[in-house]
Amino acid sequence: xxxxxxxxxKELGRRKRLYRLRQVVQIFTLILFLYLLVGTRKxxxxxxxxxxxxxxxxxxxxxxxLASQVFIVSMMLGVFTIALxxxxxxxxxxxxxxxxxxxxxxxxxxxxxxxxxxQSHWLMAKYILLxxxxxxxxxxxxxxxxxxxxxILSRTVTSVIIPGFSFLITLVEISLYRIESFQPSxxxxxxxxxxxxxxxxxxxxxxxxxxxxxGLVLTLNIFRTRFWCRYLCPLGALLGIISxxxxxxxxxxxxxxxxxxxCETICPTAAxxxxxxxxxxxxxxxxxxxxxxxxxxxxxxxxxxxxANLKSNYNPNRRQLVKxxxxxxxxxxxxxxxxxxxxxxYFFIRPPGSDEQTLSNKCIRxxxxxxxxxTGVIQPSYSLKYLEILWTPILMTRLGYCDYSCTLCxxxxxxxxxxxxxxxxxxxxxxxxxxxxEKKCIPWAQxxxxxxxxxxCPIPEKAIKxxxxxxxxxxxxxxxxxxPRVIPDLCIGCGICxxxxxxxxxxxxxxxxxxxxxxxxxxxTYRKEHRHLTK
Amino acid sequence: MSKVNRRKFITAALGGAFTAATIYGxxxxxxxxxxxxxxxxxxxxxxxxxxxxxxxxxxxxxxxSPAYSPKDAAYLAxxxxxNPTEIVETALVALGGIERFVKPGDDVIIKPxxxxxxxxxxxxATTNPEVVGALTSLSLNAGAKRVRVMDYSFxxxxxxxxxxxxxxEAVNAAGGEMELMSDIKYRxxxxxxxxxxxxxxxxxxxxxxxxxxxVPIAKHHSLARLTLGMKNLLGIVKKPNRFHSNxxxxxxxxxxxxxxxxxxxxxxxxxKDHGPTGGNLDDVxxxxxxxxxxxxxxxxxxxxxxxxxxxxxxxxxxxxxxxxLGNMDLSSIKxxxxxx
Numbered sequence: 001x002x003x004x005x006x007x008x009x010k011e012l013g014r015r016k017r018l019y020r021l022r023q024v025v026q027i028f029t030l031i032l033f034l035y036l037l038v039g040t041r042k043x044x045x046x047x048x049x050x051x052x053x054x055x056x057x058x059x060x061x062x063x064x065x066l067a068s069q070v071f072i073v074s075m076m077l078g079v080f081t082i083a084l085x086x087x088x089x090x091x092x093x094x095x096x097x098x099x100x101x102x103x104x105x106x107x108x109x110x111x112x113x114x115x116x117x118x119q120s121h122w123l124m125a126k127y128i129l130l131x132x133x134x135x136x137x138x139x140x141x142x143x144x145x146x147x148x149x150x151x152i153l154s155r156t157v158t159s160v161i162i163p164g165f166s167f168l169i170t171l172v173e174i175s176l177y178r179i180e181s182f183q184p185s186x187x188x189x190x191x192x193x194x195x196x197x198x199x200x201x202x203x204x205x206x207x208x209x210x211x212x213x214x215g216l217v218l219t220l221n222i223f224r225t226r227f228w229c230r231y232l233c234p235l236g237a238l239l240g241i242i243s244x245x246x247x248x249x250x251x252x253x254x255x256x257x258x259x260x261x262x263c264e265t266i267c268p269t270a271a272x273x274x275x276x277x278x279x280x281x282x283x284x285x286x287x288x289x290x291x292x293x294x295x296x297x298x299x300x301x302x303x304x305x306x307x308a309n310l311k312s313n314y315n316p317n318r319r320q321l322v323k324x325x326x327x328x329x330x331x332x333x334x335x336x337x338x339x340x341x342x343x344x345x346y347f348f349i350r351p352p353g354s355d356e357q358t359l360s361n362k363c364i365r366x367x368x369x370x371x372x373x374x375t376g377v378i379q380p381s382y383s384l385k386y387l388e389i390l391w392t393p394i395l396m397t398r399l400g401y402c403d404y405s406c407t408l409c410x411x412x413x414x415x416x417x418x419x420x421x422x423x424x425x426x427x428x429x430x431x432x433x434x435x436x437x438e439k440k441c442i443p444w445a446q447x448x449x450x451x452x453x454x455x456x457c458p459i460p461e462k463a464i465k466x467x468x469x470x471x472x473x474x475x476x477x478x479x480x481x482x483x484p485r486v487i488p489d490l491c492i493g494c495g496i497c498x499x500x501x502x503x504x505x506x507x508x509x510x511x512x513x514x515x516x517x518x519x520x521x522x523x524x525t526y527r528k529e530h531r532h533l534t535k
Numbered sequence: 536m537s538k539v540n541r542r543k544f545i546t547a548a549l550g551g552a553f554t555a556a557t558i559y560g561x562x563x564x565x566x567x568x569x570x571x572x573x574x575x576x577x578x579x580x581x582x583x584x585x586x587x588x589x590x591x592x593x594x595x596x597x598x599x600s601p602a603y604s605p606k607d608a609a610y611l612a613x614x615x616x617x618n619p620t621e622i623v624e625t626a627l628v629a630l631g632g633i634e635r636f637v638k639p640g641d642d643v644i645i646k647p648x649x650x651x652x653x654x655x656x657x658x659x660a661t662t663n664p665e666v667v668g669a670l671t672s673l674s675l676n677a678g679a680k681r682v683r684v685m686d687y688s689f690x691x692x693x694x695x696x697x698x699x700x701x702x703x704e705a706v707n708a709a710g711g712e713m714e715l716m717s718d719i720k721y722r723x724x725x726x727x728x729x730x731x732x733x734x735x736x737x738x739x740x741x742x743x744x745x746x747x748x749x750v751p752i753a754k755h756h757s758l759a760r761l762t763l764g765m766k767n768l769l770g771i772v773k774k775p776n777r778f779h780s781n782x783x784x785x786x787x788x789x790x791x792x793x794x795x796x797x798x799x800x801x802x803x804x805x806x807k808d809h810g811p812t813g814g815n816l817d818d819v820x821x822x823x824x825x826x827x828x829x830x831x832x833x834x835x836x837x838x839x840x841x842x843x844x845x846x847x848x849x850x851x852x853x854x855x856x857x858x859x860l861g862n863m864d865l866s867s868i869k870x871x872x873x874x875x
Contacts (some may be wrong), residue, residue: 168557170560170564170718170719171556171557171560171561171564172553172556172557172560173560173719174559174560174563174564174718174719175555175556175557175559175560175563176556177719177720178563186719187717187720190717190719191717194715194717195694195715200692374691374692374695375692403652403653403690403691403692404651404652404653404690404691405651405652405653405690405691405695405699406691406695442780448780449758449779449780449781449782450758450779450780451757451758451779452776452779454757455756455757455758455811455812456689456690456812457812458651458653458690458812458814459814460809460813460814460815461809461814461815462809466757482757482758496690500689500776501776502774502776502777502779502780
């Protein structure tokens with residue numbers, strides 16, 4: 001936030017330069033982040049790795065490696081962020097983090113009253129959260145990774161903003177298309193953006209919880225600038241601990257300091273404390289350099305230690321850190337006592353190439369798989385009954401179907417929670433099992449023709465077979481009707497039958513969790529020997 | 536409160552217009568494909584009392600024959616040969632040339648069958664790309680303003696299906712355009728001659744096109760027995776899965792509203808079982824044939840003989856003939872068989 005302080009024009013120009021530079025970097029990073037999300041659609045068309053930001057996030061790397069006890073090579077890019085932090089402190093937060101950028105643009109109403117002052121020990125909250133996340137990860141659960149800032153933003157964009165936006169655009173286009181004179185321009189506009197920006201994914205209402213969560217993060221910003229970064233962000237906490245040994249950090253020349261209080265006012269994370277002779281808490285400092293610009297006597301620098309007269313001895317929370325580790329351990333134990341964190345048998349249908357074990361160990365809830373799914377069948381699990389797996393991918397087979405020619409979810413998963421399968425192997429991987437409800441199915445219940453499920457089935461031999469039977473239909477006529485039956489040995493549970501079933505409301509053919517999956521050691525084990533699939 | 540100035544007024548007006556457009560769009564979007572609910576045969580139709588909302592409420596019935604037909608032109612051309620491009624060209628020469636169907640300046644739409652994104656044309660689930668490519672360049676040579684090729688694939692996205700089937704490449708090479716069927720262009724239109732369905736959401740551009748060239752692939756279908764030219768038009772309507780309770784009659788009803796100027800049945804490779812998606816090369820038979828006619832019923836009826844059936848065995852063809860959409864009796868028409 002630029003602060004309106006009276007200063008000479010020359011100074012103003014100098015101040016703006018650094019501030020402008022930071023803004024340019026922030027905007028560029030945010031655009032890059034959004035480009036990588038939007039570019040990862042139907043096929044990966046981005047030049048940089050589409051999961052760059054997830055890989056750069058050391059919290060995601062550490063926790064996914066701890067939880068899965070597998071060395072995930074792709075997540076090692078987080079080392080760069082750690083190295084950056086060792087050099088420049090929490091510059092990631094101030095300059096690069098896309099959520100931080102959005103929070104910088106969110107308005108704040110600073111409350112001056114001392115009664116509203118938030119006690120400094122609340123700064124510990126983020127450390128407690130960080131250590132709870134790390135401890136639960138050691139115990140093999142990634143449930144709390146939903147608090148990671150990068151995934152908060154990516155999840156919100158992928159599962160709410162993009163589908164909602166494209167639905168809205170389509171509706172406006174439909175109504176404007178009725179006006180004849182607009183038609184050519186609407187057609188042109190639609191042609192330009194539909195295959196590039198819009199998605200055919202349905203807007204799934206339970207995903208609004210995700211946007212509420214994001215909204216909460218933004219709303220908290222009303223009380224304090226960067227409320228999230230100060231008190232809650234676990235990634236900020238991790239980088240804050242590392243930044244204690246940062247090379248370039250806040251240094252104050254006490255001799256020239258005139259105690260004008262400008263730096264304390266402008267600091268977005270309240271790292272500078274006037275009561276402590278304007279020294280800064282380096283683990284709170286996000287290296288935004290606003291204080292360097294505002295200082296009228298140029299007493300503040302971010303330089304290497306061995307320059308004389310530059311001290312940064314303010315280091316209050318070594319004891320607090322130990323306290324928060326203790327509190328986090330206690331919290332973790334309590335979380336695992338609560339039964340919701342122990343539920344292990346789910347019957348959700350999972351994307352091909354994943355199972356409950358790999359998902360609970362490796363899934364970072366980033367929403368990339370839901371983003372690329374061409375039909376929108378992959379949605380974040382929304383059930384509050386199963387908090388442990390909140391926002392992990394599940395297949396909603398009434399909303400879409402698993403495309404027989406698509407392996408994108410496995411390809412984009414940054415941590416390998418969804419195994420990367422070859423197309424040939426994916427086409428034999430069991431996702432679920434279809435069952436026909438004979439009380440709803442049109443041929444079974446009404447004796448009328450409808451073989452949509454059989455027609456749609458992508459299996460070369462058709463996993464739904466038809467049997468001709470003479471029945472009396474609902475109009476009391478004797479006629480021949482084709483009754484569909486599922487062949488369990490052939491069905492892979494892709495769900496196109498459920499999606500296309502013409503029965504209103506709940507489908508007459510539904511995909512259930514395949515019971516036999518439990519007995520398979522490896523996901524995607526090839527079928528029984530007698531199955532001869534495509535050459 | 537501050538006064539309403541011009542900027543505020545314009546902002547508010549634009550916001551209001553946007554909201555209104557969204558609400559109206561949602562109303563249009565969520566309308567059912569047909570007036571009748573599914574399954575429908577027991578509900579009495581009250582079509583005349585329904586308010587109609589666009590100019591398509593009283594369409595002129597399509598003419599059932601092209602503007603002129605030369606005396607020596609064949610009614611139905613059946614060409615057998617190795618090269619798909621060559622047999623398509625020969626078939627059209629036998630019919631009296633592409634100029635009989637495509638006039639200079641015409642807006643031409645070619646509707647192949649590109650039903651799934653996971654099969655290349657070898658599996659005979661999608662129309663042969665060379666056949667579509669040949670028709671594209673023929674139409675362009677006849678002076679068509681533009682030639683668009685489109686289909687809505689049910690398995691996988693159309694975009695991917697266009698590429699996987701090889702049709703995109705062939706059409707682009709020939710100078711045509713592939714169009715992705717957009718949600719915004721469907722219109723609810725009346726089907727005046729319809730016996731079972733009288734109103735449905737149909738793709739507007741196909742209704743407006745000067746020439747519709749229907750290029751199905753001949754393949755097996757468990758309910759319709761065969762999917763040919765008439766059934767191929769299911770790709771241009773919203774919610775085609777609602778057709779199946781009375782499939783044959785509904786296909787005929789749809790064909791009474793949407794007239795295929797020219798039907799070219801691609802029987803270069805035909806799928807004899809596990810249709811319409813296929814996937815087994817054992818089910819594919821190489822027939823190296825195309826069947827072309829202005830009469831969709833006659834073309835379908837001849838194509839049925841490749842499967843050892845007659846037009847009478849395929850319910851949709853029978854319904855079409857009963858509605859007077861064409862002639863399914865092959866003995867009464869002039870069939871020209873050519874080997875290339």
